[in-house]
Amino acid sequence: MNFLKPSFSNALNSPSLRRKKSSLVGGRRNGGGRVAGKSWQGLVRIFLVWLVLVGGMVALGFRLYDLQILKGEEYRQKAVLQQQFNLRPYVPRRSIIDANNNVVATDQLIYELYIHPIMLTESIEEMAARLVDVFPDKNVNDFIQLLNTRNTGVLISRALTENQAEKVRSWSLGGVDLEKRYARFYPQDHLLADVLGYVDGDHQGQAGLEYSNSDLLERDLSSPEIRAMVQVKKNARGQILPVTLPEGVARLDDLSLKLTVDSRLQRAVRDRLRVQMDQFKAKKGAVIVLDAQTGGILALACEPTYNPNRYFLYDFALFKNWSVTDTYEPGSTFKPINVAIALDEGVVTPTSYVSDPAQVTIDGWPIANASRTGLGTVSLTRAMDVSSNTAMIDIMRRMTRSRYYERLEALGINERMGLDLPFEGVGFLKSKEVFTARDIEMAVSSFGQGLSLTPMKLAQLHGAIANGGKLITPHVVEGLVDAQGEIKVYPDIEETQVFQESSADAVVKMMESVVKNGTGAAAHIDGYNIGGKTGTAQKHDGRGRYSATARITSFVSIFPTDDPRYVVLAVIDEPQGDSLFGSTVAAPVVKDVMKSLISLKGIPPSHVSSNN
Template sequence: MKFLKPTFLNALDSYSLRKKNSGKVKPRVRRGSSTVTKSWGNIARILLVWLVLMSGIIALSYRLYHLQIVQGEKYFNRAQAQQQTNLRPYVPRRSIMDANGNVVAADQLVYDVYAHRILLGESVENVARALVEVIPNGDLNDLIQKINGQETGVLIARGLSEGEADRIEALDIVGVDLDQRYDRYYPQDDLLADILGYVDMDHNGQAGIEYSGEDLLERDLFSPEVRSMLRVRRNAHGAIIPASLPEKATDLDDLSLKLTVDLRLQRAVRDRLRVQMEQFKAKKGAVIVLDAQTGGILALACEPTYNPNRYFNYDFALFKNWSVTDTYEPGSTFKPINVAIALDEGVINPNSYVSDPAQVTIDGWPIANASRTGLGTVTITKALDVSSNTAMIDMMRRIPRERYFQRLEELGINRPMGLDLPFEGVGFLKSKQVFTARDIEMAVSSFGQGLSLTPMKLVQIHGAIANGGKLITPHVVEGLVDANGDIQVLPDIQETQVFKESSADAVVKMMESVVENGTGAVAKIENYNIGGKTGTAQKHDGQGRYSPTARITSFVSILPTDNPRYVVLAVIDEPQGDSLFGSTVAGPIVKDVIQSLIRLKGIPPSQ
């Protein structure tokens, strides 16, 4: 019994142990070779992962090489196209103001209206009826024809104001678009057209100071290449990144172009010229008012003219300022200039006498006074009073031909003046060989025929008589001024002494007598000493003959004669009717302009 108990207990322990370990499988580990197998498996797995990673790196590296090296330029250009854009910068032209600071030309926002018939949600007739109520001077039938002209992109109105554009937008018409742009605006319409000119659809000046003053009116922020096409960067939403703009891209100066022209005087000149043009049914006319001391043009008007806001509606021929571009034979308005030359040359003095027959014959050519009468022997002053042709011939024959020709050349008749207005015409003076060959050339030049000049040139020379003998370049630009009105840039004005001061002063007094006692009496104004000279010239037909009917009438005046400052010239080409003389056609214009000048400039009565 004592031997069985341990055995029985051992069996129970063995059974309990097996039951406890049931469900668990213990690995049977073999020493030696089993350890080596486990190590090689780990290495294989690591190697496999490494190969996968290396393959990925190689593939990515190849792809990066292909993208950045092989196709790098292609994708770089594509990225730049997405991130950058070409911007054509709009740089406003400088405004233009008159002598008193009134803006007469400026850039403004305008709108063009386009219709797309293919997109219209209603009938063309209904759309046209709605638009014609808004578009200035719109015509219903014209609008209907325009819209029906093509299916899309029809320009039906341009240059509408912001208010008019708002009204069209409020109509909410599908198929009607508004295109915004900047345009040059002239608030005075045609009042200053002959001076200002106009700007075309591309914002380029085409006439007047808009053309000749381009360098003063354009703000030079960039070089021409940069200004024409500016490259800027955009963000992800397409907006321009400000930091990408070149330096000074938005830095505009406050300078404006200031003119010498007085808007108030210009209006008086324009209105008076139109009245006389209509009365005499003239071909064309011009009035110029000059400050002889400075060379500044205070007023300049030509008729017919045009509205620079609607330049496309006018004949191209109207865009030139004919008082600057066209030449004519000045006739008797040139006589005071010849008197100044004769005084300078010492062949006469203010008290000299000359012969005034009714007619003389020079080189076989009969030349007579307009009145067909003569006064015998007269003073130089009297010769101007009655505008004697024969007396002028007697006076100028005392000067050698070569010397007379030289003096005419010194006045610059056949050379440009250097105006700041464009397309300046140059006068005609015969060659020295022709001019000095016979007396007839000198004879006809003595009373303003046989040579030609522009009205502006005639004003310049009379300005020299008024200011003591100095030939000053006429100009309309006073300079570039800042916001405070201070001039920052001045024009280059030339000045040349062409007459002795004593000669010029003597001629002014003689011209005063013409108004007091002679043919210029139409310009007389009580309590004011005014000088003047009439001109009635036959028109040359360009074929060596003078027209028996066509005339150019003119009147030039200097005032006040006790302190000469202003020159006024009126020229009327081919007036129609009776009594067609400088005193009857051009003289009344000059008188009215002088009266306006007296009021506006506060000219006191003469002592």
């Protein structure tokens, strides 16, 4: 068996077998190296991926730290600015209606039209032709010239109506901008300008009731925050999110501001005043119609006036109501007031007789009647008929200076009445020391000179004569009314007894005689008992003296005298021409206004006319 060992041993040690063995051994060694290399490369890849992920997380963490911690407040504020904004909601002013519930002031939607020539998709000539279709009162050349003034932002109009805006929208052109806004609109144009005033481009009242009654015209919403600013949120498209609107922001009441003014009477008054102003080429004029029983002003017209829809075209001086703001010396229209004082004080009675010389001298000053004549001794009523200055001096000198001054003060001549119209003027009454120092002050005051007041104050005083002695605050606001016409808010109206009822009634009868038998005959209307008083006062020349030519003519009436209700006052400043007196210039205006009152109010005659 041993003979096989050498062969096997030799076979194992043969060169070929050694080569195969060596090859096998080497092959296992080389293959293991490749496997190990691949594993190492995999680990490197994994490490790199891990490193990238970790680095990304670190960078992301740092970025988040930077955004949220370091710059968090800055970006939060930017986000708030983008997502939220303060909105002042448009809250329309309340409408104003007249005594007959006709709308005389309201808010309406209008548009501003801008053209940007640099962005137009058609020629300027073509655009001008389109604009003429919207504004037929203008021509193509006007618009061509306007559009060539600048490349962008050419303002065409600030007040397009909805119909005009619809035409513009139908063009669907680039370079055309319509901006929506609200504006105050006065359907009657100039008719009530002296009462209403106007609202400017910022929707703020600047004159008349729009200014003085802003607290009633501006709606009071449910909270101060809503009345001021509302904070809302927007979505990504910039649209307001409705859920962010506070409750009640769109809840408006249905109240309107109702006036005592009757637009029908107002038109008749203004038209008649204009005719007289043109005839006498007067500087200015005013007519007031007052309900003496309530203090309500039924008509109030001043000339010249303005259109509140286009207030920017007028002189600023026209925006004040001069019958409320300006004072003047009333002249003889103040005589009935003085007679009422004298009757109250008991220095005369309705049947008294007084002295009426042609002229008297007081403290060295000669004072004469306008007629330059006197009637000697006349009744108190006859003294009123002829408007005697010297008779009035005789009456008032029967009182002490001090007491007369106290009675004038009690009338509130140098105090505000508390009107609901703005910029009320204050009358002038000299100090008690000056007034009581000499007789001349009492003398000139007895016939309405030496003191001043506004036309509205004079109307109030005559209202007190008409209503039995009660001084009632004149007003144009009746109150806030709802859609059913029920008054919800009443104005505060003061009432003070300043004359005895018997004295006031006696003066009314004397004024009736003035129209029937005296200087007020121009105001007579057949069938009606009318009281009146003329006034022709000199004007100061601005240098402490009276002008030789300038005068103010006036006439005041109480109508009807058998049941006194209405006071009509006309004042016309500096008329030109001949025969310039209250009886010739102002009385005819008052007469026609009373005729309008008769027609509109259905006032029955006092008696059967002599013509019938």
